[in-house]
Amino acid sequence: MVDRIADIWGTRTPYARGERWPVRVDQTLAPGVAEGDVDRWVQSACVLCSNGCGCDIAVKDGRMVGIRGRQADIVNHGRLGPKGLFGSWQGVDTGDRLTRPLIRVDGELVETDWDTAMNRIVERSRHLLDTKGPLSHGFYTTGQLFLEEYYALGIIGKAGVGTPHMDGNTRLCTATAATAMKESFGSDGQPGSYVDIDECDAMFLFGHNMAETQTVLWMRVLDRLAGPNPPRLVCVDPRETPVARAAEVHLAVRPGTNLALMNGLIRELFVNGWIDDAYIAAHTVDVDRLRDTVERWTPEAVAETCGVGADDVRRAAEIFGTSERVLSTVLQGFYQSAQATASSCQVNNLHLLRGMLGKEGSGILQMNGQPTAQNNRECGADGDLPGFRNWENPQHVQELADLWDVDPDTIPHWAPPTHVMQIFRYVELGSIEFLWISATNPAVSMPQLERIRRILDTDGLFLVVQDLYLTETARYADVVLPCAAWGEKTGTFTNVNRTVHLSDKAVEPPGEARSDLDVFLDYSRRMDFRTRSGAPLLDWAGPEDGFRAWQECTRGRPCDYTGISYERLRGGSGIPWPCNDANPDGTVRLYGDGVFPTDPDYCESYGHDLLTGAATGPVLYRATVQPGKAWLKSEDYRPPHEEPSEEYPLRYTTGRTVYQFHTRTKTGRSRALNRAAPGAWVEVSPADAEQLGIVEGDVVAVRSRRGHLEVPVRVGDIRVGTVFAPFHYGYWDDGGSEVSASAHHAANELTMTEWDPVSKQPVFKNAAVRIEKVRDCAGPSPAPTTAASRPACAGHRTAGRATGPGGGPGAVPATVGGQEGEASERFPDTAPPRVASSEERP
């Protein structure tokens, strides 16, 4: 047994470039359950990050009692991370699930039956549609439902209600990934594959703390690093994350300056001739504009703006420019920071300039943050048109109208879909009066929480919340619907590298809880949404009907699912789309032929100006596009809109810890995970701590122009002048539902209401704050010691008080799991799973 809380990534299985990642099967069973006790294993995939690890759920006496990785799966080769091992069934098989619908009566939420709850929703919805029309309705969903559920919701929103006001919390996590790919390549669709980790010579992790956010993917990297000819690593991150520690070059940029760095790296490629002129000429547009944009970003200029070494910029660029095969990954450090889309497009440009796309080991992974974010984007639950269709293309709208048998005018396509920040603004202004939130918790996860709480509490707003638990958000609802969790319903979902998995129902949901799909279908039925020929708009009997409907929707589109079925997904590995007659085994990489989906009749978007988000529009797009070629989009760096000042001298950034997921609705209920990261903290550098006269564990007030936190300090390895707070911690387990003035500890109390002009992703990773000490420490802060939040390497002295390693009085105890953190590892003597497709190593 291995303590997988202490040893997050488990035992190494080193391998060399070109070999396949060896199998290791990770497993946990509930205390007292032996393997022989398990009645059956039910196939699924993990939903506690975006990696999409294939797994099996152990069932005994109708309850989930364990989980193990599927060794045949191409994503994880048998492995699971701590969140999957300790927070999967443990996070949903708890005593405090919602088991009955709730409605508000005289100001209080009281239990009721489904008929009463649904009728209340339908009455309000019908009344508003009749009196104010569809623009009175908004829907805000998640990155954690199943494909079939998103597609049902997408159809309801577009063809039933007819509102453009639909978005997912994917807007907060992965909108920029989708947008950057639309801008560069013409459509969403991940170019690269995880298998490129096996094949690459260098890896660039741009704002991506993979070691904590996708632990199993990081195991694959660690195993390459432990083997012969390991890849060279470059990390861009203001914190000294585990990735940074493993990297040959760590560019600890000032938060908010990513684009300056990217423009500098691009410039080095031009200046040193590390570009593929033939590829650029054959497969890209606008190289001259790109060259002009980056011209002023010498390594010295980058060093000045970003606060990194000019030579480190040169070294990083040289690694990119001279390695044979480079894999890049991008995540929230770019997506949630200033100029998000422009910075992420520059990652695409690095690869386009070298022609390093769609080949072994040469790829891009514009990451997702959540397990089913990809499906949200595909199905249109983020407001886009399903199947990566273009709302500005009347033919695409007609295709959907034909598919659904509705009038094309029913489908909103006069403007882009309304992103969630704007949806909340319309609620604030009173023009949206019906808001339906599913499986997400904006009262903790959205920026500037004081404002969000006020909006959720708006007079006249009818708020529906469906979830597993009575979340901070559900407490504001007029109707709360109890839903089935992972393992309690069937459906499919797709991970970062397009791999589709089936998750079968293992057990019954608790009490009267229902699947989210059943709730949406029930709403559609009760609203009597119908097609042009009078049939019910959604007549699916269950998820498999939904999957078949979805297959038809994707036929001929980039995300073609027509070759995938529930049948094919059972038993073996997940399958990466597109999977169709031309690619019967799925597709490992996109764009190996250098042909991009930019054709104006095919593309998902006509693109935008990266500075302002101004739409290009069909006329200009058609006049300038060279169909099949990628766009080298670029924009100059501009300083963030909130910079440190005398009053607020520090830069504030937010992020994740390995042991928690999102707002802790599941992981916070896992004893093993929650003990490892039980409470909020902020990280400051030793130099800043010394200047502020604070030591490890001291309780401080962190203030921005929008709010304050009162939390203990971790003196850690973070850039001087920068403060980090994990965004997971809200108020549901504080013992009270009210947020008291002194108890603020949610990171988003301080964040700004501002978003990227193109992707509309909020800027969570830049704000100006100041710190004041509130009281002396009573012990070390609760921050884990195992990953980025570990205590600073060197002990130091502050204000005359003796300090141990990490700062505060005495040593900070190491984060361990003990018995609760134990999992087994097996190393079966079997060949690793082949990649899904025959396109590689036939």
Next chain:
Amino acid sequence: MKLPVYLGLLHEAERILARSFRVVADGHGDEPDVHVILGTLAGQCDRHVEALEPVIARFGSEVEGEEEHRVTADGVEEVRTGALGLLLDLQDLYVLVHHLDVMWTMVGQAAAGGRDRELLDVVARCEPDADLQSRWLQTRMKQAAPQALLVAA
């Protein structure tokens, strides 16, 4: 020679537009995208004003007593409130932008007719910004119009 009149009007119109962008940006601070992006667009106008200065130093500018720009002489001096107010304010900016856009085109025509390399270069650098400003305003207004005109209080 009446080019100095147009240069003077253009110079003044850019200053009026910059000020108007800032008035709307500050007046609609609760719309963060409007606030931030209009601030950026105002910065573009500032650069246009600077770019015109060497040309004006050469040709001079004559606006005193001229009334050619009377329709747009004041710009936006205060904002309206609410969803409709935002739409109307953005629309006023749209008119100002297009006024400028066509003036740049005319100055460009004169520059071409006069084979004035320096002026042609200034026009080439500045005129695309007016197109971008127009496209952004359209993008934002088209999104806002149905909500403002059909359901807002």
